[in-house]
Amino acid sequence: MALGEVLFTADQIAERVAQLAAEIRRDLAGRPLTIVGVLRGSIFFLTDLLRQLGLDATIELVEAASYGDRTVSSGQVTLRRYGHFEVAGRDVLIVDDIADTGNTLAAVRRAVEAMGPASVRICVLLDKPARRQVAVDVDYRGFVVDDVFVVGYGLDHGGRYRSLPYIARLAEET
Numbered sequence: 001m002a003l004g005e006v007l008f009t010a011d012q013i014a015e016r017v018a019q020l021a022a023e024i025r026r027d028l029a030g031r032p033l034t035i036v037g038v039l040r041g042s043i044f045f046l047t048d049l050l051r052q053l054g055l056d057a058t059i060e061l062v063e064a065a066s067y068g069d070r071t072v073s074s075g076q077v078t079l080r081r082y083g084h085f086e087v088a089g090r091d092v093l094i095v096d097d098i099a100d101t102g103n104t105l106a107a108v109r110r111a112v113e114a115m116g117p118a119s120v121r122i123c124v125l126l127d128k129p130a131r132r133q134v135a136v137d138v139d140y141r142g143f144v145v146d147d148v149f150v151v152g153y154g155l156d157h158g159g160r161y162r163s164l165p166y167i168a169r170l171a172e173e174t
Contacts, residue, residue, distance in 0.1 A: 128145050
């Protein structure tokens with residue numbers, strides 16, 4: 001696989017992350033907040049969003065996997081929490097790189113809701129509604145993308161391309 005066209009530049013991403021942070025601050029400032037980052041894809045987005053938020057929040061991490069080195073989700077989501085985190089009575093913001101099939105975000109949301117939070121909201125950098133298999137409410141979205149496989153800014157293909165500062169379409173090699 002090779003890189004295709006750049007869909008979102010580093011500057012476009014930075015600008016949109018700042019806008020998302022302003023929306024989240026408007027809605028959640030002054031409330032006990034726990035941010036749950038979904039690894040590994042969200043690492044760049046999560047870090048930049050946290051810097052822009054400027055809120056006093058606890059941060060927890062979960063690892064979710066459903067792709068492996070393929071370009072199509074298996075539909076089976078494996079979750080692993082790091083440590084025991086308390087969200088009872090707190091507002092929770094789940095942060096992920098992309099809402100694709102909805103399987104991962106739905107699984108994370110169910111796990112968080114089982115812990116008795118005051119509220120659960122979801123923030124994604126990319127939303128790909130054309131691929132949705134499971135209904136999931138996205139409260140904050142950076143960009144809507146077509147049904148193409150994307151890499152960069154945390155998104156990978158078989159572990160490659162995560163560190164790109166932009167988001168590009170993955171093109172098949174000919």
